[in-house]
Amino acid sequence: MQELKHAVQAAAKNLYGAEIEPELSRPAEQFGDYATNAALQLAKKAAKSPPEIARALAEDLQNQPGIKSVKIAGPGFINFRLTDEALQNAALNAVQLPKPLNGQEILVEFGDPNPFKEMHIGHLYSYIVGDAISSLLESNGAAVKRLSYHGDVGLHVAKAIYGLRSIQNQAGAETIELENYLGKAYSLGNQKYEDEPAAKREIDQINAEIYQKNNPEINKLHEKGSRISFEYFDKILDLLSISTDRRYLESEAIEPGLKAVKANIGKVFQESQGAVIYDGEKASLHTRVFITSKGLPTYETKDLGLTQLKDKDFPKADRSIIITANEQSDYFKVMLAALADIKPETARRTNHLSHGFVSLSTGKMSSRTGQVYPSMKLLLDVKEAVHKLYPDSKVRKEVTFGAVKFGFLKHRLGSDIVLDVKESISLEGQSGPYLQYAYARACSLLEKAQDKDQAEIGDLDESERSLARKLSEYPEVIDKAVTELMPHHICTYLYELAQNFNSFYEKSRIIGDQREAARLALVRAYKNVLASGLDILNIAAPEKM
RNA sequence: GCGCGUGUAGCUCAGCUGGAUAGAGCGUCGGCUUGCGGAGCCGAAGGUCGUAGGUUCAAAUCCUGCCACGCGUACCA
Numbered sequence: 001m002q003e004l005k006h007a008v009q010a011a012a013k014n015l016y017g018a019e020i021e022p023e024l025s026r027p028a029e030q031f032g033d034y035a036t037n038a039a040l041q042l043a044k045k046a047a048k049s050p051p052e053i054a055r056a057l058a059e060d061l062q063n064q065p066g067i068k069s070v071k072i073a074g075p076g077f078i079n080f081r082l083t084d085e086a087l088q089n090a091a092l093n094a095v096q097l098p099k100p101l102n103g104q105e106i107l108v109e110f111g112d113p114n115p116f117k118e119m120h121i122g123h124l125y126s127y128i129v130g131d132a133i134s135s136l137l138e139s140n141g142a143a144v145k146r147l148s149y150h151g152d153v154g155l156h157v158a159k160a161i162y163g164l165r166s167i168q169n170q171a172g173a174e175t176i177e178l179e180n181y182l183g184k185a186y187s188l189g190n191q192k193y194e195d196e197p198a199a200k201r202e203i204d205q206i207n208a209e210i211y212q213k214n215n216p217e218i219n220k221l222h223e224k225g226s227r228i229s230f231e232y233f234d235k236i237l238d239l240l241s242i243s244t245d246r247r248y249l250e251s252e253a254i255e256p257g258l259k260a261v262k263a264n265i266g267k268v269f270q271e272s273q274g275a276v277i278y279d280g281e282k283a284s285l286h287t288r289v290f291i292t293s294k295g296l297p298t299y300e301t302k303d304l305g306l307t308q309l310k311d312k313d314f315p316k317a318d319r320s321i322i323i324t325a326n327e328q329s330d331y332f333k334v335m336l337a338a339l340a341d342i343k344p345e346t347a348r349r350t351n352h353l354s355h356g357f358v359s360l361s362t363g364k365m366s367s368r369t370g371q372v373y374p375s376m377k378l379l380l381d382v383k384e385a386v387h388k389l390y391p392d393s394k395v396r397k398e399v400t401f402g403a404v405k406f407g408f409l410k411h412r413l414g415s416d417i418v419l420d421v422k423e424s425i426s427l428e429g430q431s432g433p434y435l436q437y438a439y440a441r442a443c444s445l446l447e448k449a450q451d452k453d454q455a456e457i458g459d460l461d462e463s464e465r466s467l468a469r470k471l472s473e474y475p476e477v478i479d480k481a482v483t484e485l486m487p488h489h490i491c492t493y494l495y496e497l498a499q500n501f502n503s504f505y506e507k508s509r510i511i512g513d514q515r516e517a518a519r520l521a522l523v524r525a526y527k528n529v530l531a532s533g534l535d536i537l538n539i540a541a542p543e544k545m
Numbered sequence: 546g547c548g549c550g551u552g553u554a555g556c557u558c559a560g561c562u563g564g565a566u567a568g569a570g571c572g573u574c575g576g577c578u579u580g581c582g583g584a585g586c587c588g589a590a591g592g593u594c595g596u597a598g599g600u601u602c603a604a605a606u607c608c609u610g611c612c613a614c615g616c617g618u619a620c621c622a
Contacts, residue, residue: 027565037564043602050602074565075603114622155621250622275620284548289620299622329549330617356550357615390584399584410570411558415551416615418558428584430558430570437584445581492559495569506577506586513580545584 001034001476004064004080008038011060016046016053026473032071032079033087033469039076050076084460090472092521095528097475099141101482105316106142108134110323111244114151115229116160118183119236121419122325122358124375128408128538129355130323131242132487135536140482145314146244149306152226153251154299158207159189161221162199166192182229183372211254211296236375240401241538248309250302257305258297260342261290268341278338288334303335307346319349321485326354326414353485356416358408373419379404382425389427398540399433405539406432410491430495432539435530438498441505442527443543449511449520457518463504464515467522470500474529478536487537494533501526 001024008022020041027035039054046053051072058070058078066086071079082090110130113119134144151157163185192199209215210222230247237243261269261276269276274293278300280286290301297305310320322332332352340347360373383400390396407425411417419425427433460468473493481489510519534541 023562023564025564031565035565040564040602077565112622151622272619277619286548286618288618292620294620296620298620302622325616326550327616328622331622333549354550359615393584412560415558418556420557426557426571428571431584433584434570437582441582441585448581488559492569499569502585503587505581509580511581545582 004034004067007061007064008036008057008078011057012038012042015056015060016042018042018045026476027077027079029466029469031073031077032069032081033472034080034082036078036080037076039072039078043076054078084465084468085457087465087468087472088457088460088521091468092471092525094471094474094525095532097139097478097532101137102141104142104318105145105314106137107145107147107310107314107317107320108137108323109147109149109321110134111148111242112150112324113233114156115226115233116152116157116182117186118372119233119375120372121375121378124236124240124378124404125355125358125408125417126323126325127237127240127242128405129413129487131240132405132409132537133321133323133353133485135538136478136482136485136487136490139478139532139536145246145317146242147246147248147310148244149248149250149253150230151250151299152222153210153254155203155207156186156190157210157222157225158203159193160186160225161189161206161210161218162192162203163187163189164221164225182225183374208296232376236379239379240405241540246313248306253302253305253309254297255305256308257301257303258291260304260308261297261301264342268338278334280334280337283337285334285337286330288331290338300331300335300338304339304342307339307343307350311343311346317349319351320346321351321353323353323355326356328352329354353413355413356411359416359418360421373421378421378425381421385425386427393545395436395540395542395545398542399427399436399545402432402436402534402539403427404432405537406435406491409487409537410495412488413486435494435498435534435539436542437545438501439527439530439534439541440543440545442501442523442530445510445523446520446527447543449516457521458515460518461508461515463507464519464522467500467504467526470497471522471525471529474533490533490536494530494537497526497529497533 005022005024008024009020012018012020012022020038022036022038022041024034024036026033039050039057042053043050054072054076058072061067061078062070066082067080068083069081071081073079108130111123111127113123131146134146138144160182164181166188167181167185189203193203206218209218213219265271265276269278269290275289276291277287277289280288288300289298290304291297310317324332329352336347336350336352339350379400382404383396386393386396386400386403390399393399403425408417410430477489477493481487508519510516510523513519531541
C-alpha cells in the first residue's frame with residue numbers, strides 16, 4: 001500500500017505544493033479499506049476547509065489502480081475502497097512477508113533464570129516473550145542468536161549452598177534430590193543470613209570461597225547444584241520448545257568485566273569509599289558500585305563483561321537486545337552508559353527491553369521468602385485443567401502450551417500482568433486454544449473439499465470481503481510488531497482474524513456452494529496466515545483437536 | 546524526597562507517534578438442532594477512559610498539577 005501513500009503525497013504536492021507525511025490507516029470496516037487524514041493535515045497550510053481539500057484530493061486519486069471508490073466522510077477523511085480483485089490478491093498473498101532484515105545478525109538475550117533458585121513464572125514469561133521476539137525478527141529475515149545468562153556465583157548461590165549443607169546434615173543423607181531442595185535451601189539460607197550473625201559470616205565466607213574455588217566441598221556442591229539446576233531448566237524449556245544458542249555464566253563474565261573496569265578507573269570509573277563506582281549523576285542516572293570494597297565484582301561489572309563476551313563470540317552482530325523485567329531498567333541505563341564510555345559502538349547497537357512483573361491474583365510473590373509460583377507448577381496446573389476438560393483429546397500438550405504462551409503474549413510488553421491461574425490462562429475466548437480450534441476447523445474443511453480448478457472468483461459477498469480484508473492486514477501487523485518489538489500485536493490480530501473467520505464460517509456454506517472455489521481459496525489463505533502467525537509465537541497449530 | 550512506569554466496563558486487557566458513535570474476553574442475562582467440528586456463532590446489559598486544568602478544528606491518546614499503586618534510588622541480582 002506504499003503506492004497509495006505515495007499517490008496521496010503526490011496529490012498533496014500537486015494541488016497545494018505541500019510536503020506532507022500522510023497517514024494511511026485501516027479505518028473501521030464500514031468506512032472502507034484504507035483512510036487518510038491528509039486533508040485535515042493540509043487544512044492549515046492551504047487555508048481551506050478540510051472537506052474542500054478532501055474533495056479535491058479525492059478527485060485526483062480516483063483513478064489509482066486497485067481502487068474502486070474514494071469517499072469523503074466525517075470532518076474530512078478520505079476513505080478508499082479497494083476493488084475486490086485487489087483485495088483478494090492482497091489476501092491470498094498475505095503470508096508472503098517481506099524480509100527487510102535479511103542479512104542482519106541480531107542477538108537476543110532473555111530468560112536468565114539463576115541456578116540454585118527456583119525458575120518462577122517471571123522467568124517463564126521472559127522466556128516466552130524473548131523467544132517470540134526472536135522468531136518475529138526471524139520472520140523478517142534476521143539471523144537471530146538466542147542467548148541467556150545465568151548467575152552461578154554471588155551471594156544467592158552462597159545462601160543456597162549454605163542451606164543445602166544444613167538440609168543435607170539434617171537428613172544425614174547424600175542422596176537428597178537436589179532439584180526438590182534448591183528452592184528451599186535458598187530461602188533457608190536467606191533467612192539465616194538475615195537472622196543469625198554467625199550464619200551471615202559463614203555465608204559470606206562461602207561466597208568468597210565460590211569465587212576463589214579453594215574449598216573442595218563447596219566446589220562439589222556448586223558443581224552438583226548447577227548441573228541439576230540446568231537439567232531442570234532444560235526440562236522446562238524442552239516442554240516449551242524453546243532453545244538457546246549460547247548459555248553464558250556469570251562466572252565467565254567476571255574476568256573480562258574486571259579487566260574492562262580496572263582499565264578505566266580514573267577515566268570512566270572512580271574510587272569511592274574503597275569501592276569502584278560509576279558516577280551516573282552527571283547523566284542524571286544513579287551512581288552504582290562496580291567493584292565492592294572487598295574487591296568483588298558486582299552484577300554491573302559482570303554484565304559489562306558479558307557484553308565483551310558477546311562481542312567476541314558474535315563480532316558481526318548488527319543489534320543486541322537484552323530482555324529483562326522492568327525492575328532492572330534504571331540499572332541497565334547505568335550499565336549501558338558505562339559501556340558507551342568504554343565501547344561506544346557496542347553500546348550503540350545494544351538495547352534493553354523490559355517486561356512487567358508477573359503477579360498472582362492471590363498475592364505477591366518473592367523468591368527471597370520462598371513465596372514463588374514455579375514455572376513447572378504453572379505448566380502442570382494448566383495441563384491438569386486441559387486434561388479435565390478434554391480427557392480424550394490427543395493434542396492436550398499442544399493446547400496446554402498454546403494456552404500458556406498466548407496467555408502471556410497477549411499482553412502489551414512493559415506493564416505488569418496479573419495472573420489469575422483459574423481464568424487468565426483460559427481455554428476459550430481470547431486464548432490460544434480458541435485459535436487452535438479455529439485452525440483445526442479450517443484444516444478439516446480443506447481436507448473434505450475436493451481439489452477444484454481455480455474458478456472465477458467474482459465479486460465477494462459481505463463476509464467473504466470482510467475475511468479477505470482482515471487477511472490483507474497481516475503483513476502490516478507483522479511490520480508493526482517488528483518495529484515496536486511488541487509481539488502482542490500479533491495476538492490481537494490473530495484473535496480478530498479467527499473471530500472473523502468463525503463468523504464467516506457460521507454464515508457461509510463452503511463445500512457444495514456455488515461459491516465453493518472462491519471460499520476455499522480464502523480458507524486456504526486463512527489457514528496459512530494463522531499457521532504463520534502461530535509459528536511466530538511458537539504456538540503449535542494441530543490440524544485436529 | 547527524587548527518577549521511571551501504570552491507572553480504560555464487576556474482573557483480565559486492547560486502543561496511546563491526536564482524528565469519525567471508546568473495543569474485546571471472562572462473568573451476568575437471552576437466543577442458535579436438520580449446512581462442512583457448539584473449544585463455536587448471534588444479541589443485551591455494563592464506561593464522568595484516576596482527577597483538575599491546558600494545547601488543538603479534534604484528546605483515552607500530547608503538556609502541567611494532584612491522587613493511588615508498582616519498581617528503582619552505592620557495595621543483591
